[in-house]
Amino acid sequence: MLRKIANPARLLTFQRTMASTASTGPLVRTELDSQTGYATVILNRAPVNSLSLEFMAEIIKTVDELERSKIRGMILTSPSSKVFCAGLDVLEMVNPSEDRLRSVWRNLQDTWAKLYGTSFPTVALINGHAPAGGCLLALTCEYRIMCSNFSIGLNETQLGLAVPPWLQKTMRNTVGSREAEIACIKGTMFSSEEALKIGLVDELAADKGEAMHKACNYLDTFKNMSPYARSATKLLLRNKKIEDMKRAREDDIDRVVKNVMNSDFQAGLAAYLQSLKDRKK
Numbered sequence: 001m002l003r004k005i006a007n008p009a010r011l012l013t014f015q016r017t018m019a020s021t022a023s024t025g026p027l028v029r030t031e032l033d034s035q036t037g038y039a040t041v042i043l044n045r046a047p048v049n050s051l052s053l054e055f056m057a058e059i060i061k062t063v064d065e066l067e068r069s070k071i072r073g074m075i076l077t078s079p080s081s082k083v084f085c086a087g088l089d090v091l092e093m094v095n096p097s098e099d100r101l102r103s104v105w106r107n108l109q110d111t112w113a114k115l116y117g118t119s120f121p122t123v124a125l126i127n128g129h130a131p132a133g134g135c136l137l138a139l140t141c142e143y144r145i146m147c148s149n150f151s152i153g154l155n156e157t158q159l160g161l162a163v164p165p166w167l168q169k170t171m172r173n174t175v176g177s178r179e180a181e182i183a184c185i186k187g188t189m190f191s192s193e194e195a196l197k198i199g200l201v202d203e204l205a206a207d208k209g210e211a212m213h214k215a216c217n218y219l220d221t222f223k224n225m226s227p228y229a230r231s232a233t234k235l236l237l238r239n240k241k242i243e244d245m246k247r248a249r250e251d252d253i254d255r256v257v258k259n260v261m262n263s264d265f266q267a268g269l270a271a272y273l274q275s276l277k278d279r280k281k
C-alpha cells in the first residue's frame, strides 16, 4: 500500500492515457506529496510491468516532467504484490521487425540514462521480483530498499542475451567488480537477503509500508542540503557513464540486433517462453 498522505488535497496525480495497454489506467502514475516534494512513481503495466517500447517512452516522459516540476525526491515502485518489474517485454524480442527492435533498445538506453542521471534523489522500492530489466531500473536509483522473499538480478545470459557494457558498469559500480563479473556471466538471481549481503540492495523491509517509511527516511537525509551541491556531485559521479553509453549507442544497438535476429536465439526464446507457461501447470 502506498504511504497515506495527511492531506489528500496535497496529492497531485498526473495521469496520461496511453494507447495499446492491457493495464487499467495510465502506464505510469505519479503521486506528488507537495509537503515533502517527494514523488512516488508507480509502474503500472499489468500483469508484470514488462518493458515495452511504449511503456519505456512513458517512463522517460514522466522523468522529464518530474525534472521540470523540481521535485525533491522520487520513489520508484509497483502496485503489484509480487513483481517490481519483469524486465523487457519478451514479446518485443519474438521475431521483431528490425526498426522496432532498434527503437526498443534505444528506449531502454534512454530509460536507463534518464533515471541514472536525475538531478533529484531516487529510491527504488522493490516490492516484488526484479529480473534483468527490472534489476536495471532498480540499479539506476541511488538507493534500493527491497521487500523480503523476492528475487533480483541480471539473468540475461540465462535467456541467451548479452548484458550491455553500460549495464555491466552500473552493476559493477554497485556491488564491486568481482561480484558483478560472476553475477553477470552466470545470470544469477539473488534472494532479497543475498542481494543485501552483496550490496545489490541497501536495506530490506518486511512489507511495502515499512519500505516506504525507509525510502522517505533516505530522501529526508537531503532535506537541509543544497539541491545544487547534491545534484552537481551526483552528476559529476554519473555523467561520464551516461556519455560513454551515448557515444557507443549505435554499436550497442547493432550488437543487440545481431543477437536477437539470430535463429539460435529465437529458438532459445521460444523454449524460454514455453518454460514460463509450463511453470504455471
Ligand SMILES: CC/C=C\C/C=C\C/C=C\C/C=C/C(=O)SCCNC(=O)CCNC(=O)[C@H](O)C(C)(C)COP(=O)(O)OP(=O)(O)OC[C@H]1O[C@@H](n2cnc3c(N)ncnc32)[C@H](O)[C@@H]1OP(=O)(O)O
Pocket (backbone or CB within 6 Å): 047, 048, 050, 051, 082, 083, 085, 086, 087, 088, 089, 090, 091, 092, 093, 101, 104, 105, 129, 131, 132, 133, 134, 155, 156, 159, 161, 162, 163, 164, 167, 256, 259, 260, 276, 277, 280
Ligand atoms: C527487445 C530487446 C532486445 C534485445 C535484448 C538484448 C539484450 C538484453 C540485455 C539486457 C536488458 C534486459 C533484458 C531483459 O529484461 S529480458 C527479460 C527478462 N525477464 C524475465 O526473464 C522474467 C520472466 N518472468 C518471470 O520470471 C516471472 O514472470 C516473474 C517472476 C517476473 C513473475 O512471476 P509470476 O508467477 O508472478 O507471474 P507469471 O505467471 O510468470 O507471469 C504473468 C504473465 O506475464 C508474462 N510475463 C512474465 N514476464 C514477462 C516478460 N518479461 N515479458 C512479457 N511477459 C512476461 C507471463 O508469461 C504471464 O503471461 P500469461 O501466461 O499470458 O499470463
